Amino acid sequence: MINIVIVDDHELFREGLVLVLGQVDNFNIVADYNSGDEFLKQIDPLEVDVVLMDIKMEGLNGIETTIKLKEIKPDIKVIAVTMFVEDSYYLQMINAGAHGFVLKKAGKYELMQAVTEVNSGGNFFSQEILKKMAFKAINKEVEKEKAxxxxxxxxxxxxxxxxxxxxxxxxxxxxxxxxxxxxxxxxxxxxxxxxxxxxxxxxxxxxxxxx
Amino acid sequence: MINIVIVDDHELFREGLVLVLGQVDNFNIVADYNSGDEFLKQIDPLEVDVVLMDIKMEGLNGIETTIKLKEIKPDIKVIAVTMFVEDSYYLQMINAGAHGFVLKKAGKYELMQAVTEVNSGGNFFSQEILKKMAFKAINKEVEKEKAxxxxxxxxxxxxxxxxxxxxxxxxxxxxxxxxxxxxxxxxxxxxxxxxxxxxxxxxxxxxxxxx
DNA sequence: TTGTCACTAAGGGTTTTCCCTTAGCGTAAT
DNA sequence: ATTACGCTAAGGGAAAACCCTTAGTGACAA
Structure with missing residues (x-):
């Protein structure tokens, strides 16, 4: 059984995600929060394996939340969720300790795969993200200039x-x-x-x- | 029992909506489509009361789809779903025959209320939309110029x-x-x-x- | 038929953006 | 200590945006 927490400030999307993943065998949605602050405040007693974390949120964003989470619970895996491939924060997110990265337009099967993969110690990145990373790795001298x-x-x-x-x-x-x-x-x-x-x-x- | 169809090209959001509304008493999700074309192609044999329709979609958009739907099935109620209050298409959507209008950031209770209200012959508009409409009605001479x-x-x-x-x-x-x-x-x-x-x-x- | 309006186009002017250069200052790393 | 870089600032010039006016056409409606 994989224990999952969802952190996203988009209410209907989050509620949908809870139900979509909740009906998958072996997936157990422990809780869901609409902000990083709320999540960190209540994480302590929870048994959590994987967190699906939106990057852009009011208050603490996904990156800050992930960094603080890793300080107190380094074993919990984080999968970043974002709207666009272009989102340049994904490098910071990986740096903060995320093990996976999926786009919001992904289907549920991709998301399920991501959760399973990351939970068993692996990584999961949407194809679009991998392409982007490969491209950036190739042109890394250009990349450095762009911060x-x-x-x-x-x-x-x-x-x-x-x-x-x-x-x-x-x-x-x-x-x-x-x-x-x-x-x-x-x-x-x-x-x-x-x-x-x-x-x-x-x-x-x-x-x-x-x- | 209210028979509902969901038309939205945002896959995870749509799947989420199906499950969120599917677990409500008296709500029956008949089908869901990722485009207006698909929906119209398969609408014929279905027993439908209310359609939740995204406005912005690939191919046939929500407005065009609603107009065609009303031609063949005038009794089916349509609730428009959109991302932003500023969306100027809502007037066209009402013109096309929509009976309700909710924002994607609305919670599920607001959505449930909208479906129930519209199904029983009423209207439902998110508070933000109503404000916008009132404002536009007041300044209607300005409004006319803006098309x-x-x-x-x-x-x-x-x-x-x-x-x-x-x-x-x-x-x-x-x-x-x-x-x-x-x-x-x-x-x-x-x-x-x-x-x-x-x-x-x-x-x-x-x-x-x-x- | 008169009016309205979208679309087209031009003249002429001001402001802003865009692109280049040079350059001093402070900070942080090697 | 030398280098690197961010931040600041200026000069100068080309291009684009912005804002006004006038005006002819065609289409559509009262």
């Missing part, structure tokens, strides 16, 4: 809100010219050619959300 | 792909100046101030998707 600095992320979010360089400079008490530099670096690092593409990129990489 | 023309939608999609006015003009065999006009009209009609905001608006209003 965004905190300042760049800050500027990125304001750009996506529709602020001009001048407005952003006033918001952050910087020169407009500095913002222009950040803008250029953002386009270069993300490999996008203008703001329209940058906004889409930011969404797919979970730097902003539509909520 | 996008086919050409504008076409240009909008290309803008969101990151094409410049010049590139779009080449794609559509038009003058760059014409595209600039469409651009201005898009910003004015959607009440957004630049491309960053326009892209977000297009996503929330289901003109483009991240898929």
């Amino acid at each position: 965004l600095s905190p300042r760049e992320v800050e500027v990125l979010k304001l750009i996506c809100k529709g602020l001009s360089s001048k407005e952003i400079s006033e918001e952050l008490f910087l020169s407009p010219k500095t913002i222009e530099v950040h803008r250029s670096n953002l386009l270069r690092k993300t490999d996008q050619k203008n703001i329209a593409q940058l906004v889409i990129w930011a969404l797919k990489n979970n730097h902003i959300s539509l909520g | 996008l023309s086919p050409r504008e939608v076409e240009v909008l999609k290309l803008i969101c792909k990151g094409l410049s006015s010049k590139e779009i003009s080449e794609e559509l065999f038009l003058s760059p100046k014409t595209i600039e006009v469409h651009r201005s009209n898009l910003l004015r009609k959607t009440d957004q101030k630049n491309i960053a905001q326009l892209v977000i608006w297009a996503l929330k209003n289901n003109h483009i998707s991240l898929g």
Whole structure:
């Protein structure tokens, strides 16, 4: 019997997942939470083998939650769940200790396979994720250049809100010219050619959300 | 007993919905489909009371599917399901004959209420949708101006792909100046101030998707 | 028939973005 | 200590976006 916990702030999706996996033989849904905080608060007495963890959540996100979980319960396996292949956080998630990675658009059989695999000590990654990883591994020197600095992320979010360089400079008490530099670096690092593409990129990489 | 069909191309979400609603007393999930085409093709022999219909789908979308459904089976009630409050298609959906409208982030109890209400001849709209409708009704003269023309939608999609006015003009065999006009009209009609905001608006209003 | 509106196009102007360069400062790693 | 890098800032220039006006066409409706 595999004891499973689900952490996801999308209510209907989570409830659906509970039922989909709950009807599988050998799967036992121990509990489900809509935030990392709630989960960590109540994890202690539970008997858990595998956690299905959404990456993007209010409060503690999946990465932070996974790191803290591994500190107190290093034996619990984590499978990251995300919406997009492009999500750049998956490397951080693996770094935090995740053993698997599936997309939300995956079917239930893929998810079942992931849970079984990871529970028995293996790894499981959706095909799309593996392709992405292979591609990044091949071009790793390019990859290294692409990590965004905190300042760049800050500027990125304001750009996506529709602020001009001048407005952003006033918001952050910087020169407009500095913002222009950040803008250029953002386009270069993300490999996008203008703001329209940058906004889409930011969404797919979970730097902003539509909520 | 209320006979329910679910039409949604998001596999895990749909499977989850089937199980969540399937365990409710008096609810009977007749079938579920991942596209409007599939649904219409197989609707004929089925005994159906209520259809939960995603708006944004590959192939036939929720609106088109609802219109065709109403032509052949006018008594079947439709509840539209969507991701965002901003989704401007909800008016078209109501026009197509939908009796209810819920957000995907709604909980299962809200969904259950919607199904029950609509089945017994009533309407059900999420609170957020009602607010939006009330607001639009108040400002209806503004509203009328905001319907996008086919050409504008076409240009909008290309803008969101990151094409410049010049590139779009080449794609559509038009003058760059014409595209600039469409651009201005898009910003004015959607009440957004630049491309960053326009892209977000297009996503929330289901003109483009991240898929 | 008159009016409205989508679509087309152009002129002309301001602002913003985009892209390049150079450069000083501070911090952290080797 | 030298290197590397993030952050800051500026100059300069090309391109694109943004915003206004005017205007002709065709289609569709009152």
